[in-house]
Amino acid sequence: MLSVRFEKPYSVCYVEREIPKIKENEVLLKILCVGVCGTDVQVYVGKNKFMKFPIVPFHEGVGEIVKIGSQVKEFEVGDKVVVEPILHCGQCRPCLIGRYNACDNFACLGVQVDGLGSEYFAIDPKYLHKISKELSLEKAVLVEPLAVGVHAAKRAQVKGANVLVVGAGTIGNFTAQAAKILGAKKVVVTDIDDFKLSIAKKCNIDACVNTSNTQLKNVIQDEFDLWGADIIIDCAGAKDAFLEILNSAGKATTIVIVGNHKNPVEIDLTKIQRNEIDVKGNITYTSEDFYHAIDWMISGEVVTEDFITAVYEIKETGKAMDSIVNSSHKNMKTMIRF
Ligand SMILES: [Zn+2]
Ligand SMILES: [Zn+2]
Structure with a gap:
């Protein structure tokens, strides 16, 4: 079978391997397609803290x-x-x-251990969710990132709340949509990228705002009036964006950190302490989040129009990765077919 391997930064190899033998408690999957995530890009360029080359992504x-x-x-x-x-x-x-998404021995396929970038993959079926044959590959491949958004919205306890989501990429968009579905009062998403905001505008989110030329504080005032934002969800994973979130957060705000920060961020702890700000971490999802993600994908409650930016074949993985690295502002989700 054909397998994709990242050998060193910016280097993709295509190798022929034996089809894996399954154990009694495993199944063999024929991989139909994969989605390329920000994490895969971090791995491709060798900047992910938890990885080691060589790795099947x-x-x-x-x-x-x-x-x-x-x-x-x-x-x-x-x-x-x-x-x-x-x-x-x-x-x-x-x-x-029950919080196994934060397991002490957490291992993500394609990061800590070899991932799904092979034609066949042996796996314990406890990690699988059945989907209906009618669900398109394009929607099915978006279930995993949607589950991240579902988990984030649940961690934030969005029901009845004013929610600001910073970052309108796949995860930010899905977090905002999940917050709406879970009963948030008003959901606003911000980004500095009009391409991502143009997709968010089709997704039943209350407001989509470009913050290139305005501060988050102003967005909060304009969109949430005197009440402000109850919850701010960081889906940007960028230092400056986080510092602005902390500076704009009113007293008794909940901040949920979803984005993967590459570098440590120095913050003024008194801002959190004196303002009783609740800061919550967020990592991946549980099976229940997957269940909701599949359900909402099938029902059409979650909008995925224009999410798939490009589709490549497995042998074009190098080209796919380079094109994402070189034009991240024009990329929502790249898919690779097998
Ligand atoms: Zn991902
Ligand atoms: Zn564990």
């Missing part, structure tokens, strides 16, 4: 089951599935309290 994947281990009961050959790509141990404290 990708964690956002859709597949079809082609073989089943003797102990597997809940799936059949021919089932179409999306992969929940965070491996967890089931033994540590976070796992035991």
Whole structure:
């Protein structure tokens, strides 16, 4: 089978490998397509803190089951599935309290361990979610990033709240849509990129604002009047954006950090302490978030119009990665077909 491997920064190799043998409790997936995520780009350029070269990339994947281990009961050959790509141990404290997305032995496919960038992949079916055959590959491949948004909106406890989402990329957009569906009073999304905002405008979000020439403080005043924002969700993962969030946050605001920050950010802790700001971390999702993501994708409650910017074949992975690196402002989600 054909497999994609990142050997060193900016270097993609295509290797022939044996199709993996499955254990009794595993299934064999034929990968149909993967989505390329910001994390994959960090891995491609060698800037992800948790990775080691060489690595088979990708964690956002859709597949079809082609073989089943003797102990597997809940799936059949021919089932179409999306992969929940965070491996967890089931033994540590976070796992035991149901927060296995923050497992002590957290391993994301394509980052800490080899990912879905191969024609076939052996996996424990507890990491799979069945999807209906009618769900298009384009929508199915967006289930994983949508699950991140669902988790973020739940962590933020958005019901009845004024919610500001900073960053209108795939994760920011889906976080804003999930917040609306989960009953937020008003949801506003900001970005400095008109391309991403133009997509957000089609997604039932209350307001989409370009902050290139205005401060977040002004957006909060204009959009939420005297009440302000109850919740600010950082989906930008950029130092300056976070410092502005902290500076604009009113007293008793909740801030949820969803974006992956590449570098440490120095902040004034008294701002958090004296203003009783609740800062929450957010990492990936649980199965329940996946369940909601699939449900809303099938029902059409979540809009995905114009999300897929480009589609490449597996042999064009290098070209796909370079094109994202060189034009990130024009890219929402790139998909690779197998
Ligand atoms: Zn991802
Ligand atoms: Zn664990």
